[in-house]
Amino acid sequence: MVQEDTRAFAQTLRIELLRGLRDVGQGHLGGAMSVMDLLAVLYGGEMKIDPQNPGWDGRDYFVLSKGHAGPALYTALAVKGYFPLDWLKTINSNGTRLPSHCDRTKTPGVDMSAGSLGQGFSAAVGIAHGLKVQGKDNYVYTVVGDGECNEGQVWEAALYAPSHRLNHLIAFVDKNGKQLDGPTDDVLVLGDLRQKFEDFGWFALDVDGHDTDAIRAAIARGKQQTDKPTMIILHTVKGKGCSFVEHELNNHHARFTAAQADEAIAALEKGGC
Amino acid sequence: MPYTVRTQLTPGETEMRKVYAATLADMISKNSKVVALSADLMSSDGTQANHKKDPVHFVQAGIQEANMIGVAAGMSLTGIIPYAHSFACFASRRVYDQAFISVGFAQCNVRIVGSDPGITATYNGGTHMPFEDAGLMRLIPGMTVVEPTDVVMLEDILRQTETLQGSFYIRMARKEAVNIYEPGSTFELGKAAKLRDGKDVTLIASGYCVAEAMTAAGMLAKQGIEATVLDMYTLKPIDREAIVAAARATGAVVTAENHNILNGLGSAVAEVLAEEYPTPMGRVGIQDQYGEVGTLDYLRDRFGIGAQNIADKALDVLKRK
Numbered sequence: 067m068v069q070e071d072t073r074a075f076a077q078t079l080r081i082e083l084l085r086g087l088r089d090v091g092q093g094h095l096g097g098a099m100s101v102m103d104l105l106a107v108l109y110g111g112e113m114k115i116d117p118q119n120p121g122w123d124g125r126d127y128f129v130l131s132k133g134h135a136g137p138a139l140y141t142a143l144a145v146k147g148y149f150p151l152d153w154l155k156t157i158n159s160n161g162t163r164l165p166s167h168c169d170r171t172k173t174p175g176v177d178m179s180a181g182s183l184g185q186g187f188s189a190a191v192g193i194a195h196g197l198k199v200q201g202k203d204n205y206v207y208t209v210v211g212d213g214e215c216n217e218g219q220v221w222e223a224a225l226y227a228p229s230h231r232l233n234h235l236i237a238f239v240d241k242n243g244k245q246l247d248g249p250t251d252d253v254l255v256l257g258d259l260r261q262k263f264e265d266f267g268w269f270a271l272d273v274d275g276h277d278t279d280a281i282r283a284a285i286a287r288g289k290q291q292t293d294k295p296t297m298i299i300l301h302t303v304k305g306k307g308c309s310f311v312e313h314e315l316n317n318h319h320a321r322f323t324a325a326q327a328d329e330a331i332a333a334l335e336k337g338g339c
Numbered sequence: 340m341p342y343t344v345r346t347q348l349t350p351g352e353t354e355m356r357k358v359y360a361a362t363l364a365d366m367i368s369k370n371s372k373v374v375a376l377s378a379d380l381m382s383s384d385g386t387q388a389n390h391k392k393d394p395v396h397f398v399q400a401g402i403q404e405a406n407m408i409g410v411a412a413g414m415s416l417t418g419i420i421p422y423a424h425s426f427a428c429f430a431s432r433r434v435y436d437q438a439f440i441s442v443g444f445a446q447c448n449v450r451i452v453g454s455d456p457g458i459t460a461t462y463n464g465g466t467h468m469p470f471e472d473a474g475l476m477r478l479i480p481g482m483t484v485v486e487p488t489d490v491v492m493l494e495d496i497l498r499q500t501e502t503l504q505g506s507f508y509i510r511m512a513r514k515e516a517v518n519i520y521e522p523g524s525t526f527e528l529g530k531a532a533k534l535r536d537g538k539d540v541t542l543i544a545s546g547y548c549v550a551e552a553m554t555a556a557g558m559l560a561k562q563g564i565e566a567t568v569l570d571m572y573t574l575k576p577i578d579r580e581a582i583v584a585a586a587r588a589t590g591a592v593v594t595a596e597n598h599n600i601l602n603g604l605g606s607a608v609a610e611v612l613a614e615e616y617p618t619p620m621g622r623v624g625i626q627d628q629y630g631e632v633g634t635l636d637y638l639r640d641r642f643g644i645g646a647q648n649i650a651d652k653a654l655d656v657l658k659r660k
Binding site: 185 | 371372374395396398400401403405406408409410411412413414415416417418419436437440441444445446
């Protein structure tokens, strides 16, 4: 996919998520919208996948450690054909296969359950290590939230992955600058995340998380690493592309009306962001 | 072959950890998907020499138990069969959310190995003395909780879990355990082993307390009281049939465990009896206390989980029969 196609794919994902949640009227839209451009890159051609065979052992793996952004991942999976688009309307409904936080036992294409923060990151590290033990060359992608970096387990995994030279692990921090209680630095000061991961032994770089070309280029540099994992700090805007969420101060979890969703969909269809 | 009980129980000559390391090394030599992880305890769990020879399959996870359990869960998704070891206090309460979510909830095939259970932590003392680990693991849906009684059972359980699907908590003494079974014995998970048959009272024990229960049965026999002894090595799923059958045959039950009586073996047996066959019973075990440093014998007496305590409890229960 070229840049324009990937951008269009990202807009499609945002629109489909809003269509799915339109009548639900609530969800973790802030953190879902901020990772949509990354998901568009990964599911728009970067990852080796087979939607008809989610358990294919030749696939690249993806773990959404910030599990509350599950609806963003579900949208990518639905649009790629892992399951019908209609399922998106069942997000968080009784008996759904698309729960608020990712559950690998319920959703085709979800490689690991996540939601207790920090745990998906360790699992992604474990997948990368398990593949390396077996001499396989699949890539493993994972996204942690910047708020999630408050968790000690993130830093345990950060120490472990370079120690075991897991160079087929490509991780991202969705640095949207906000967590549930407000701006990340008002909660705990994260400092320079790129520098921190570099100090832990990662190949780390800062990227505009809404520039799909830049994301793709960063992944390409990550794939050149022969003895260390890659951490790409995505500088993003929480709620990106969804007007009523993007401009809210506290937008970790959003409640909205169908009219607001329709308005945001219309804006996205016009190419607005 | 099924299990055969030794005619005479003898002190163990081989440490459990030696059998743990040797069995895993043999399993790995035949199946490269088996991996043993250790949280900076290779010199304690016996795998250090194996790690030097094969660092790929004997993985050093460092002092980060939470990440180790998550890594093991992730590895299992690629077909790896992980055995992740730490001391039982860290392999249970320190990683409870990881065991619950990344292993249990996510249905990953991980074998968590917790060593030095209960008073066998001796000089490491109260911080390292888990009286609650099996109870915590029992509350994770789908988790099989097993406490191998001696080296023969440990080897058999390790080999069985290589091919079984699901998550396991293996509660393992690290040093010598009394020899109960003849070499080559095999064991069915979820079934109790009957070590002795008697008509007056049933002693149901696990782990360290199995040998103590056998000694207690000998003490009772001298008073003309014949005890059935069950080794309940699988705490979950527990052998309901064996518990009810023994209660029906003897009309009195005593449990004995190197663990808090709350949510351990005593609780599990009480639940079965209350629901299916109410029977006078008593529970020998840690009475909701914290551990402390000491020798094994001192701690056995300090917490009252020895043969004499079991025999005394049996006499108490018999009065209520």
